[in-house]
Structures are given as C-alpha cells and as structure tokens.
Amino acid sequence: MPRIIVVSSSPLHAGGVAAALQGVEGWVVQIGRADEPADAWVLTGEELQLRGAQGASGLLAADADAPRLRAAVAAVLQGLSVREAPWLGSSNEHEPLTPRELEVFELLGKGLSNRDIGGVLGISAHTAKFHVGQILAKTGAATRAEAVSEGLRCGLIGL
Structure with missing residues (x-):
C-alpha cells in the first residue's frame, strides 16, 4: 500500500492537496515532513513537486486539479517522471497547440x-x-x- 506524504509550509494548502489524494483506494496519504519514509512526497509551493522513492519526479502547476494530481502521483509511484507543460492545454494560462x-x-x-x-x-x-x-x-x-x-x-x- 503506497504511502504518500504531503509537505507544505501552509497547513491549509497541505490539507487541500491531501484531500485531493485521499480518494484513491489503496493509498495512505498523510501530511508530514520530507525526511519521513514514504513511497512518494508532494511538496507544495509555487508549483507542486513530486518525488518518488525510486527516483522519479514530477512538476505540476500549484493549481493542478485533483485528477491531474492523482495521475501524476500514480505515474511517480510507477517510477515515471512527469512534467506538466502549460502549452499542452493543461492550464488556462496558455493557449494549447492546435x-x-x-x-x-x-x-x-x-x-x-x-x-x-x-x-x-x-x-x-x-x-x-x-x-x-x-x-x-x-x-x-x-x-x-x-x-x-x-x-x-x-x-x-x-x-
């Protein structure tokens, strides 16, 4: 059962990220520190940084919605690295490529x-x-x- 630790200086932000990840069956999601043992860590800030125990990593916009966040964490747990590119249409800030x-x-x-x-x-x-x-x-x-x-x-x- 994968253990995911949400790390943030803002308890409110950490709670929101943890709540977005709570709905996945089989995941144990906790708010904690980056030095705690886990299968993956989600560090909040200007962007969401994902770190996997296998060396995989991820980078998402801070306002990533729950389905994108869950998909990115699942990928990192599988040993894949992910990076959200706003110009691919995943964010409303930039126009997607036609x-x-x-x-x-x-x-x-x-x-x-x-x-x-x-x-x-x-x-x-x-x-x-x-x-x-x-x-x-x-x-x-x-x-x-x-x-x-x-x-x-x-x-x-x-x-």
Missing part, C-alpha cells in the same frame, strides 16, 4: 525547414512559418531548437 501546430511541431523536430514543412503538409512556406512562430510563442521558446528540446522532453514529439 492539431495543425502539432503536425508542424513533429516535422520541426525532424529538422525540416519551413519550405519543406509546407511541402509535406501541402501549405505555403509562409503558412508553415506562421505555425512555427505560434509554436515558439506557445512553448515560450526563443529558437526552433529550444522548442524541439521542450517537445522531446515532454514526449509531445519524437525523432
């Missing part, structure tokens, strides 16, 4: 130029350039390489 932008992003990850992206998708190079600009803006990346790095790290695109 299906076309995801197609362009995949081709961007393969190193294609705007002209080549346009040729593959049957759009103009100018339109491809627009989509690349939108991807850069939504991911907060300054360069194509930085955007691709972020997309690879989050598992959104493959090589």
